Amino acid sequence: MKFFCNKSELVEKINIVQKAITNKINSSVLGSIFMHIDDNNLTMIGVDTDLSIETKVNAKVVEQGKLFLDSKLFGEIIKRLPSDKIEIKNNELNKKNIIISSGNTEFNLLNLDSKEYPQIPQVDFQNKILLKQSIFKNMIKSTTFSASFDESKGIITGVLINIKNNILTFVALDGFRLALKSEIIDNNEDINIIIPARTLNELNKILKETDDLIEIYLTNNFIMINVNNDKIVLKLLQGDFIKYDSIIPREYKLSVIVSKYELINGLERSTLLTKDKNNNLVKMEIREDKLVLKSHSSFGQLKEEIVIKKDGIDLDIAFNSRYLVDAVKSIEEDEIEIKFNNNITPCIIKGNKSDSSKYMVLPVRFIV
Known part of the structure; x- marks a missing residue:
């Protein structure tokens, strides 16, 4: 050689x-x-x-x-x-x-002995789906953070990928939050598969922000993605995904429209006082045209007011701020809409003008 x-x-x-x-x-x-x-x-x-x-x-x-x-x-x-x-x-x-x-x-x-090295799984090349790299990359980035990375959690360590009626949908959830991203595509195939979020994140590091097409091939147990002559085979998770439609609220008592960047900056400032990164509690007080963020720890307190457009009831509610930041950052619009019912049911976060990205976050109970 x-x-x-x-x-x-x-x-x-x-x-x-x-x-x-x-x-x-x-x-x-x-x-x-x-x-x-x-x-x-x-x-x-x-x-x-x-x-x-x-x-x-x-x-x-x-x-x-x-x-x-x-x-x-x-x-x-x-x-x-x-x-x-x-x-x-x-x-x-x-x-x-x-x-x-x-x-x-x-x-x-x-040069090691390669006799025991496993073969790359074989995938049927008959069922081909074409998709822009940039779309697939954005769908991964917009959802995988909401999947569970605790391997004992089974099916919710994966992301549901569905194509129906020319609409591609990714859904991920971990019991505390849900991410849903949809795109209209030029493809009339019907598919419904679940891919581990961990392997999708590795795939995302390979994909590029380009409109070049990738080829996707499906079997019962694997999906193969051909990108720039690289063959990437991902094992599918087997089982039924949680019926997420039934847990997304349909009616709301409060709608808030707020600047994406002002909210992100305020939420990130609210974490500065907290050493425990798993307990980034932030309280929201929603009154008239203001959303007041409050956080505190043994180091001190934060209070920040953000101007909003409000329609509905007044509300005091608390969240893990990291979950909110992850969701808000994934929305591409400059203004976002947040919908609430009360302080014990989840809120819905979406773009003000589009429903293509939708995030659900459960609140944290707090003592007044």
Whole structure:
């Protein structure tokens, strides 16, 4: 085996494939990258239980072969090589070793046994969906933070992805909040799948803000996304998602329209007094044309007034401010609308002019 490749391209592709390399399991097999060299390509594969990635790097191939190297070590070595031109070949004196050289630097590494490395899951290429990268990326960013990341929570560690009547919908919830994002797309397929939020977040790091199309293929257990010639296979969660429609309030006694940026800034200031990041309690007092934010701790107190447009009852209510900030930041409009019923039922947060993003947050009980 012998080939040459470009350092910057190899580093970029290693960063992609490493997103499928597990850190949770003490396994030299799943902690490694499998590579095979043929024609003019270096193909790199990373496989985890929930996420698998196959990516290709342009290479000048002199002799074909296979590589199986520790992911972290290989990545660190390539990043630190002095020249952009890299040569990788078998060590003629010891066939179990390989030589990585660049400029005046040469590494001699053990080529691991790849016989036990799992295969990347096979996905049926018949059912293809085309979607803009930017749309898929934005849908992930707008919802995954509301999923549960406690693996004991089962189905709500995933994001429901639904396509029906040319509308793509993502839904995530964790028992304290819910995120719903919808987009009109040019696709008449009907799908209803659940993908772990953790693997969607890894996919989001690969996707770019571009209108280039990605190809999506579905089977019963996996979804494969082909983006920039990288194949990304995500395992689906099995089961029925919570019937979220039944828990979203339909009627409201109070509507507040407020500047997105003023509310975010006020909420973020309210957390400055709190050391416990899991208990960022903020109280809202809504009267006439003002929303008053109040927070306190052993370090002091905050009171901040924000001008609003109010329609409905007066209300005192409290929330975990982090949940509110996550929701408000995800709305693209400059003005948001918040709808309430009372201080023990959830509020709904949305754009003032659009229902494409909708967030539900449960309040925190407080003592007057």
